[in-house]
Amino acid sequence: MARIAGRFGRVEPRASARACLLGLLSQAERKNCWQLAEQAGHIRPGPMQRLLRYARWDADAVRDDVRTYAVDHLGSNGGVLIVDGTGFVKKGRASAGVQRQYTGTAGRIENSQVGVFLAYATSRGRALIDRRLYLPGQSWCSDPERRRAAGIPETVQFATKPRPAWEMIAAALDAVVQAPWVTGDEAYGQDPQLRAALETRGTGYVLAVACSTRVRINQGRTPVRADTVADRLPATAWQRHSAGPGAKGPRYYDWAWIHIGTDNHRHLLVRRNRTSGELAFYLCWSPTSVSLAELVRVAGVRWSVEECFQAAKSQVGLDHYQVRHWTSWHRHITLAMLALVFLAAVAADAAPKRPTHPHRPARSSEPIPLTVPEIRHLLTTVLGPPAVTAARMLHWSIWRRRHQATARLSHYRRRAADETGG
Known part of the structure; x- marks a missing residue:
């Protein structure tokens, strides 16, 4: 709280922000305004709702503090910025940016919001450091009344996901985040403007692309599909490298890299699954010469953002x-x-500060380092609220059920009006 306290001009929202953070770190089942208020000992959710909606404070300024906090504690050589999106399944059509769209969270098209995020990953850890709510163009940009009801600023217009991704990357680089690399999945790797912008800034990238991506090899005039290039590779072109540690040990794949274009530092990187033979492709560029092992490391770091999403949703209520x-x-x-x-x-x-071999498991008598879920579990004991009285529990039960009754009556009236045409 010392890092962000100055972002709040009044003591009330500052106290609510502290209570909100403690609630997000608690064992509350659902971390929405109702449960956060109950966790904080409030008699109604009003203070939490005002904090998120009406109180005067700048979320972007706090975002800057989050980014600085991450760099101060996680920063080290070889840092990687990772762009990716995640979905938030929703009901109705009133939430800002909601519409039927594909989300990897559900693995299909759902009524949802999609957020584009920037993560920062180093050998010391990983965290989310920036965010943008994606605004679909079809159903939102041409509906001023709907935009106004959802509070969408007039300056926010439709842009494909690589555009806010680049804005977040540029802001991080301008803030002197030490990250010589950027990585992301096909949604970002397929965008030539994003790749060109990174090259202009002198920032290397390892970005996933589709197998149908065409590249120029041997300075040829005719572009060739990436999967065709991979099919022509001799057996000697493949090298076995680990893409980083996984839950069950190092993640070994077969890798090959092919020089493309006229730039000495531009490559097509191909990953082959040792069991299924499935291929994945990456376009790579770096301002200086790098090794295959370094490109493999950056490609493997991309999965850190998925771990961030999982931890953020399961531990601190990102989607609650x-x-x-x-x-x-x-x-x-x-x-x-x-x-x-x-x-x-x-x-x-x-x-632990002592050096460890990345591929050598610790002795069975040694515990693994503290993890994010374990730290939160320990903190709930230290930071937990005092014992709740039966009267307080009953108060919140009555409050919830009254609001649920109001909502149910509203739904019944709306349904009846629809049926009768009134």
């Missing part, structure tokens, strides 16, 4: 919000990111 407004979404997500980077910083500072 029940807000519809543009401002409220960014405020909740920012506070959840702060809670997550706090846990990551504690884990990094608690990690």
